Amino acid sequence: xxxxxxxxxxxxxxxxxxxxxxxxxxxxxxxxxxxxxxxxxxxxxxxxxxxxxxxxxxxxxxxxxxxxxxxxxxxxxxxxxxxxxxxxxxxxxxxxxxxxxxxxxxxxxxxxxxxxxxxxxxxxxxxxxxxxxxxxxxxxxxxxxxxxxxxxxxxxxxxxxxx
Amino acid sequence: xxxxxxxxxxxxxxxxxxxxxxxxxxxxxxxxxxxxxxxxxxxxxxxxxxxxxxxxxxxxxxxxxxxxxxxxxxxxxxxxxxxxxxxxxxxxxxxxxxxxxxxxxxxxxxxxxxxxxxxxxxxxxxxxxxxxxxxxxxxxxxxxxxxxxxxxxxxxxxxxxxxxxxxxxxxxxxxxxxxxxxxxxxxxxxxxxxxxxxxxxxxxxxxxxxxxxxxxxxxxxxxxxxxxxxxxxxxxxxxxxxxxxxxxxxxxxxxxxxxxxxxxxxxxxxxxxxxxxxxxxxxxxxxxxxxxxxxxxxxxxxxxxxxxxxxxxxxxxxxxxxxxxxxxxxxxxxxxxxxxxxxxxxxxxxxxxxxxxxxxxxxxxxxxxxxxxxxxxxxxxxxxxxxxxxxxxxxxxxxxxxxxxxxxxxxxxxxxxxxxxxxxxxxxxxxxxxxxxxxxxxxxxxxxxxxxxxxxxxxxxxxxxxxxxxxxxxxxxxxxxxxxxxxxxxxxxxxxxxxxxxxxxxxxxxxxxxxxxxxxxxxxxxxxxxxxxxxxxxxxxxxxxxxxxxxxxxxxxxxxxxxxxxxxxxxxxxxxxxxxxxxxxxxxxxxxxxxxxxxxxxxxxxxxxxxxxxx
Numbered sequence: 001x002x003x004x005x006x007x008x009x010x011x012x013x014x015x016x017x018x019x020x021x022x023x024x025x026x027x028x029x030x031x032x033x034x035x036x037x038x039x040x041x042x043x044x045x046x047x048x049x050x051x052x053x054x055x056x057x058x059x060x061x062x063x064x065x066x067x068x069x070x071x072x073x074x075x076x077x078x079x080x081x082x083x084x085x086x087x088x089x090x091x092x093x094x095x096x097x098x099x100x101x102x103x104x105x106x107x108x109x110x111x112x113x114x115x116x117x118x119x120x121x122x123x124x125x126x127x128x129x130x131x132x133x134x135x136x137x138x139x140x141x142x143x144x145x146x147x148x149x150x151x152x153x154x155x156x157x158x159x160x161x162x163x
Numbered sequence: 164x165x166x167x168x169x170x171x172x173x174x175x176x177x178x179x180x181x182x183x184x185x186x187x188x189x190x191x192x193x194x195x196x197x198x199x200x201x202x203x204x205x206x207x208x209x210x211x212x213x214x215x216x217x218x219x220x221x222x223x224x225x226x227x228x229x230x231x232x233x234x235x236x237x238x239x240x241x242x243x244x245x246x247x248x249x250x251x252x253x254x255x256x257x258x259x260x261x262x263x264x265x266x267x268x269x270x271x272x273x274x275x276x277x278x279x280x281x282x283x284x285x286x287x288x289x290x291x292x293x294x295x296x297x298x299x300x301x302x303x304x305x306x307x308x309x310x311x312x313x314x315x316x317x318x319x320x321x322x323x324x325x326x327x328x329x330x331x332x333x334x335x336x337x338x339x340x341x342x343x344x345x346x347x348x349x350x351x352x353x354x355x356x357x358x359x360x361x362x363x364x365x366x367x368x369x370x371x372x373x374x375x376x377x378x379x380x381x382x383x384x385x386x387x388x389x390x391x392x393x394x395x396x397x398x399x400x401x402x403x404x405x406x407x408x409x410x411x412x413x414x415x416x417x418x419x420x421x422x423x424x425x426x427x428x429x430x431x432x433x434x435x436x437x438x439x440x441x442x443x444x445x446x447x448x449x450x451x452x453x454x455x456x457x458x459x460x461x462x463x464x465x466x467x468x469x470x471x472x473x474x475x476x477x478x479x480x481x482x483x484x485x486x487x488x489x490x491x492x493x494x495x496x497x498x499x500x501x502x503x504x505x506x507x508x509x510x511x512x513x514x515x516x517x518x519x520x521x522x523x524x525x526x527x528x529x530x531x532x533x534x535x536x537x538x539x540x541x542x543x544x545x546x547x548x549x550x551x552x553x554x555x556x557x558x559x560x561x562x563x564x565x566x567x568x569x570x571x572x573x574x575x576x577x578x579x580x581x582x583x584x585x586x587x588x589x590x591x592x593x594x595x596x597x598x599x600x601x602x603x604x605x606x607x608x609x610x611x612x613x614x615x616x617x618x619x620x621x622x623x624x625x626x627x628x629x630x631x632x633x634x635x636x637x638x639x640x641x642x643x644x645x646x647x648x649x650x651x652x653x654x655x656x657x658x659x660x661x662x663x664x665x666x667x668x669x670x671x672x673x674x675x676x677x678x679x680x681x682x683x684x685x686x687x688x689x690x691x692x693x694x695x696x697x698x699x700x701x702x703x704x705x706x707x708x709x710x711x712x713x714x715x716x717x718x719x720x721x722x723x724x725x726x727x728x729x730x731x732x733x734x735x736x737x738x739x740x741x742x743x744x745x746x747x748x749x750x751x752x753x754x755x756x757x758x759x760x761x762x763x764x765x766x767x768x769x770x771x772x773x774x775x776x777x778x
Binding site for chain 1: 232234262266319342367370371372376391401452454455456458459461463469485486
């Protein structure tokens, strides 16, 4: 089964355990500046939003790479080969989401590779704001929530207001 | 590992900065953060020096677990001589700033001297610069935060700053980082103000390592599970925040009300956690929007609130319509019960201003309460207050007072002195609910007897965070004791003081100790740094730190005569609630406490104690 990271910003508290887990997994130290996942703090709206690569099927980064350093593995994950990457950064321009970035200390680009099928960020998240789920059922929880309201005598507050 | 091993020393008089190795011998004896920085302060400065003069130093210090994935591992402390108290000050803050300093490669920053003109400090890893702050002097914490990030075109910086209160040397001004996390108490903000240092902006790109990653991941994961499974840290704090205490403490008859005249507040339920979560009558929306975690924290007790846009305090001020740091229990008590005000929106507004201008809401609220009593006694009049009707329960008096205090205008200048100096000025020093010049927090020593001894002996003046015996006396953690008796409290206070000193030196948050004991913490520390860290070693380090702080204060001129509570706590019995008829039994607890500590009856550590602790 193919799986994907599912992010529910409503559950995020901004603790950055995901950034710590990601940097430890990939860099061997705690270093959020090298994390592939990043938590954004929209403090004026009281919202915290984790964001990372969604593993596009037809990935802009992959298509832009002039040395074919980005390949797709059997899980559909876009993986950067450090031995092929020349650090030209064209992929960082091509990616519409900003989720592939240059690492000045290695001269290569870094992006989320779902930790070979066991994403450390999802394991570390204390509130289940980040989960790893069946790629075809990422809407399951939201569907279930709305299904539960169908026909019930409850007022629905708005499209993104789970109770 | 754990420690970065590097100390940044900044000399503001000469405009220089240097890197030096961390004293590892001291690190093994004082751990980090509170303990280690207090050791540096004790060794490097004369405790008699003027807290607001160039000879005082101010240290921003992380612990060995700051910047790691240990739950709550993001704390830093500010250690200096406090201008409010004249004693050693140590104010602890969360948010993200402390971890960022660690990622920049520094265990601590020691700031000395006095800049001839307003400056701010930037730390980009090894690149440290003292820069001109004339453009941002006179601005708020919030403006300074935005200005530093925009000037350096780096939204990922974290900024610790003072507001106008710190610039004006309000004696209880705070240092605020990440907009609403504060090194709040004892006037550490005024020390930065006296040094003409507006802000410290940090950005770090390095990693934090630990001694044994495998053991560390196991120990920290075990710890996280304990926090999650505990009713307080797993449910109570994330859901209600520290404000869960408002109704509990009120029912215990230990909520100091109207400057300690009463021990229960009729408006408590209106300013409680439950009230914050309920839809408002005015606009149908709750005051509380969400909870927020500090760096690495899996508890997430922080409150994020939004004020009703139609409330009189903000109706023409859209800059306060955004979400920001909401009321924690201590602030809600000080701004509310201590002044008799029960308008939740007004308290939230006052709290926002405290964050915006860098004011400790505990000391501010308590000072307003003392001023209200002076006003009601006729010792201060309307002419003096500039027309302000300073009576208990006046919402308008509170919200106007905070604006004046932040800007140090009019009567705000006098409020900025704190209750001890204010009441002394008007001839009634006994009306200051203070110890060593610092205002009480939110627990009445008549209703929670252990807190009386806690306040009297706290090395930074009255404080709940030095030994939170409420945990045992009210909540039953780690075991229930009777809050109304003095028996056994000397030992309880000592045990809490020693353990807390160690926790405050580790990089962790003391709120973990609702669930964790040192047995949970020791394996996390031990996996992070060399030195065979056991529960016993942490306790010994904690006791050593406590005695070192005490000796700093003794050298500064404090004696046993300063370990006392205001007359009201010793003579005026609680009028209502479970503690009705009781006064504080401090006189029974204090001699026993000195003896348990190995101090002379004059409160001085004996040579045997100093030798036993290898000081």
